Each structure stands twice: as structure tokens, then as C-alpha cells.
Amino acid sequence: MGVFGFLVHPLNVNDVSRKYRLAQKLSPRVVASALRRRPPFVLTEAKGIVSVTGAEARGYFVAVPLLPFHFSALPEEKVLKKIARACRIAQKEGARIVGLGAFTALPGEGGRKLLSMVDVPVTTGNSYTVATAVEGTLEAARLMEIKLSRSTLVVLGATGSIGRACSLMLAPSFHRTILIGRREEYLLKVKEEIEKRGGRNIFITRDLESVKEGDVVIAVSSASEALIEPSWLKSGAVVCDVARPRDVSERVSKERKDVLVIDGGVVAVPGNLEMDFNLGLPKGIVLACMAETMILALEERYEPFTIGKEITVEQVEEIKALAEKHGFSLAGLRSFEKLLPPEKIEEIKRQARFMAASN
Ligand SMILES: NC(=O)c1ccc[n+]([C@@H]2O[C@H](COP(=O)([O-])OP(=O)(O)OC[C@H]3O[C@@H](n4cnc5c(N)ncnc54)[C@H](OP(=O)(O)O)[C@@H]3O)[C@@H](O)[C@H]2O)c1
Structure with a gap:
């Protein structure tokens, strides 16, 4: 079975309040500052990804507690260290590839600098996006x-x-x-x-x-x-x-x-995806960057498939063909x-x- 990790972060303070009721009582500034100091942690396990070929995958979603503005406001080195720590957490859970969700894909030349900081391949998921x-x-x-x-x-x-x-x-x-x-x-x-x-x-x-x-x-x-x-x-x-x-x-x-x-x-995942966390999408539907990581895990292609800022048309076509092979499709x-x-x-x-x- 293929095993992957995927890094996520809150897109705004409301995302934090949905998970922690206490945050509703605090000012956005206090929430942002508390978040910045919190280390990464496993948010949920994702199970039930079953390709039409019969291959299976599971994964660990790891939260990087930073808001979008932190990624440009904090020194890049500090942000990369936190992302690398999250990658290691996923790897400890068994992940053999880690997808960089949303703004975690931006610093360090689109994930390139991370490659020398961690022992697990990473992908931004941007080719399938x-x-x-x-x-x-x-x-x-x-x-x-x-x-x-x-x-x-x-x-x-x-x-x-x-x-x-x-x-x-x-x-x-x-x-x-x-x-x-x-x-x-x-x-x-x-x-x-x-x-x-x-x-x-x-x-x-x-x-x-x-x-x-x-x-x-x-x-x-x-x-x-x-x-x-x-x-x-x-x-x-x-x-x-x-x-x-x-x-x-x-x-x-x-x-x-x-x-x-x-x-x-926005992509429909083959099988019966189960995870104990609300991504803000209906059951069985994920963002394309998550889907790319799942596809690479199903293929057991543990390599930095999409890294850096210059994606080629060939890469896009290749991941599209792999997505079709495993039964991923646009979710309408x-x-x-x-x-x-x-x-x-x-x-x-x-x-x-x-x-x-x-x-
Ligand atoms: N839906 C999905 O599945 C999915 C998957 C992955 C990523 N994303 C999202 O896609 C977005 C882009 O990701 P990316 O990796 O392509 O980022 P990127 O490589 O950093 O590119 C961002 C682009 O936005 C421009 N930009 C940034 N701030 C701007 C502003 N205030 N006004 C005008 N232009 C601005 C940048 O221009 P300059 O650099 O020239 O200044 C650059 O052209 C992010 O929001 C990311 O979270 C979505």
C-alpha cells in the first residue's frame, strides 16, 4: 500500500476557530500569534483511497500552524524549518512522499530548498492542479x-x-x-x-x-x-x-x-475516502494538489514529481494520464x-x- 503525507495550514482565523472553540473568544491577532508558536501536528489519517487498478493508498494530513500572511511576513528560513518539521512528522508516521499544500508549496523556490532539509521526497501537487x-x-x-x-x-x-x-x-x-x-x-x-x-x-x-x-x-x-x-x-x-x-x-x-x-x-477520489477532518469539501472530494500526492503514492513513485516554479506541459500531461489510470476525475x-x-x-x-x- 502506498503511504503519503500532506501538509495543510489554516487559510484564515475562522479555520482555526472551527477546530478550537477557544479561538472564537480571542482576537485574530492573539490567535495568529499563538498559532505561529505552535509546532506542526498530525491532523488526521486518510484511508480508503482505492484505485480502479486495485492499488491502495493511505496518508497523514499534517497541520503547519501558520496563516497565509505568515509565509511572507516571517523569515523564509523559519518557515522552511517548520515545514521540514511537518515533513518529518509525516515520514515518522510512514509517509514515503509528502505533498505541500497551499502556501507550504511557496517558500524555498517552490519546495526545492526543502529537498536538502528532509529525507523524504516532496511534491507541490501543482502539475495536477x-x-x-x-x-x-x-x-x-x-x-x-x-x-x-x-x-x-x-x-x-x-x-x-x-x-x-x-x-x-x-x-x-x-x-x-x-x-x-x-x-x-x-x-x-x-x-x-x-x-x-x-x-x-x-x-x-x-x-x-x-x-x-x-x-x-x-x-x-x-x-x-x-x-x-x-x-x-x-x-x-x-x-x-x-x-x-x-x-x-x-x-x-x-x-x-x-x-x-x-x-x-477540485477532484473526486476513487474508493471510499475516509478522514476525520472537514476540509470544507464534500466527502470523497479533495484539492488537486492533494490528489497528485495520492496518485504518486498509488503508483509508489516516491520522487519529487513537481518541484520549483517551472512546470512543463509534459509533466502536466503525465500526471493527468496517471490520474485517469487510477480513476481520479474533476468533481463536476x-x-x-x-x-x-x-x-x-x-x-x-x-x-x-x-x-x-x-x-
Ligand atoms: N486548488 C488547488 O488544488 C491548489 C493547489 C496548489 C496551489 N493552490 C493555490 O494556488 C495559488 C498560487 O500557487 P503557486 O504555487 O502558483 O504560487 P506562486 O508560484 O508563488 O505564484 C503566485 C503568483 O501570484 C502573483 N501574486 C502574488 N501576490 C500577488 C498580489 N498581491 N497581486 C498580484 N499578483 C500577486 C505572483 O506574482 P509575482 O511573483 O510576479 O510577484 C505570482 O505570479 C495559491 O493561492 C495556492 O494556495 C491551489
Whole structure:
């Protein structure tokens, strides 16, 4: 049986309050400070992962008690030490590979520095995250009847590990692409890479509000707070929000009935997944980065499959094929954690048509 570890951390203070009632009575500042001092610990065991090939895997979710802002506010060395300690805890439980969830995948050049700090291979899980983000986005665009060759793609966080690879894979199908990031030299590099793959009309910007131009938006920044406001979205647009914490403000779901926002990287696990912890997802459903770690454990491929910031298209295709082999699949289209029924998508299209007619 394959055994893996997976590192998680609270995305906000509410996540902490859900686990510890006492935290509800304390100020967010006190909670954040107490959390920072707490060592990593095993949160839950995950059992019942059974591939369609018959292979089985189990794993240990280890909590790294840090909030998103800690990952940039604290010295990198300190953050890496805590992550390495969490990896060792998973390894002691029997894990032969450790997946780096959410912001634990960011420091130390996307996990690269960790490789020399621990004796267990690590993977960020970002290759399968890219595969599922691309698949979900294309499906959502098809349902919204968006013709890619006449449309604009916007990628927010285009210089990042996930954003760059999504841009390389999607941009050549679109009429125009806008890459948003904070560092111009890195944006230029991604633009050149896309052009080498046949992409045309590629623009770069640091202006977040350029999201407004997108018929299709991939939101995958590593900002600690939501960036995309309701007024920034084009009517009829598809937005795939891969970021955790989310890039798209929750207000979008209430105020923009003419826009289709989907949760990126949400995957159904084969077998009967059991774990004694609420990930905020229905039973049997996990994030793609978790799924990548499970897939590698099922394959007993104990190697740093996705490390660093430069994911190749080949890596994405390879993990996608392995996911299919073991029976992992997109968990339908979901929006703000709820399944999107076909009627809801029809309603969004109707609203978008109504907005277009009244303008
Ligand atoms: N759904 C899933 O299964 C899943 C799996 C893995 C990761 N994630 C999430 O995906 C997100 C990105 O991960 P990653 O590994 O690709 O991160 P990354 O490599 O650090 O890239 C982050 C990108 O966001 C940009 N950025 C960061 N803060 C920004 C801000 N305030 N304004 C504008 N741009 C900003 C960065 O730009 P510069 O570097 O150029 O400044 C970079 O382009 C994270 O939220 C992570 O938790 C989700």
C-alpha cells in the first residue's frame, strides 16, 4: 500500500476557530500569534483511497500552524524549518512522499530548498492542479458558449508556478491573452515562452483591474486576501479561481449573477475516502494538489514529481494520464464550494444575455 503525507495550514482565523472553540473568544491577532508558536501536528489519517487498478493508498494530513500572511511576513528560513518539521512528522508516521499544500508549496523556490532539509521526497501537487484548472476552464467556457479563438484570456498570477503553466497551455487557443503579475521581467519571460508555443497577441501588465478584459479568467495569485472585486468582471465571463485563499471575493457570488465562477482544482477520489477532518469539501472530494500526492503514492513513485516554479506541459500531461489510470476525475463544476447544476449555468447565460441587450 502506498503511504503519503500532506501538509495543510489554516487559510484564515475562522479555520482555526472551527477546530478550537477557544479561538472564537480571542482576537485574530492573539490567535495568529499563538498559532505561529505552535509546532506542526498530525491532523488526521486518510484511508480508503482505492484505485480502479486495485492499488491502495493511505496518508497523514499534517497541520503547519501558520496563516497565509505568515509565509511572507516571517523569515523564509523559519518557515522552511517548520515545514521540514511537518515533513518529518509525516515520514515518522510512514509517509514515503509528502505533498505541500497551499502556501507550504511557496517558500524555498517552490519546495526545492526543502529537498536538502528532509529525507523524504516532496511534491507541490501543482502539475495536477494545472491539469484540472485547464480542464475545468475549457469545460466552463464550452458551457458558456465562449468561442476561444475570438476571446481574451486573462491570467492573474501568470508568473507563478500554476499560472505560468496554465498560460502556456491555454493562451495559444485564444485570440488574445493578458498576463498579470507584479514583476515585469518575469511576465516578459512567460510571454516569450507562449509565443514560442504559437501564442499571439500576448500582453503583460501589473494592473490587476485588467481582469475586466477577460472573457475567460484564471485567478491563481498567492495573495493572502481576495483581489477580484464584483465590478471587475465582464458580463458572461468564466472565472476559474484556483487560488487558496481565493482570489475572487465572495461578494461576486451574490452580486454578479451574470458571471460563472468555478472552483479550480477540485477532484473526486476513487474508493471510499475516509478522514476525520472537514476540509470544507464534500466527502470523497479533495484539492488537486492533494490528489497528485495520492496518485504518486498509488503508483509508489516516491520522487519529487513537481518541484520549483517551472512546470512543463509534459509533466502536466503525465500526471493527468496517471490520474485517469487510477480513476481520479474533476468533481463536476463547483462554485464557492457548491455543485453547479446545468440550470444554474443556463440562468447565468440568460442574465449575461439580458445585460448585453440592455447595454
Ligand atoms: N486548488 C488547488 O488544488 C491548489 C493547489 C496548489 C496551489 N493552490 C493555490 O494556488 C495559488 C498560487 O500557487 P503557486 O504555487 O502558483 O504560487 P506562486 O508560484 O508563488 O505564484 C503566485 C503568483 O501570484 C502573483 N501574486 C502574488 N501576490 C500577488 C498580489 N498581491 N497581486 C498580484 N499578483 C500577486 C505572483 O506574482 P509575482 O511573483 O510576479 O510577484 C505570482 O505570479 C495559491 O493561492 C495556492 O494556495 C491551489
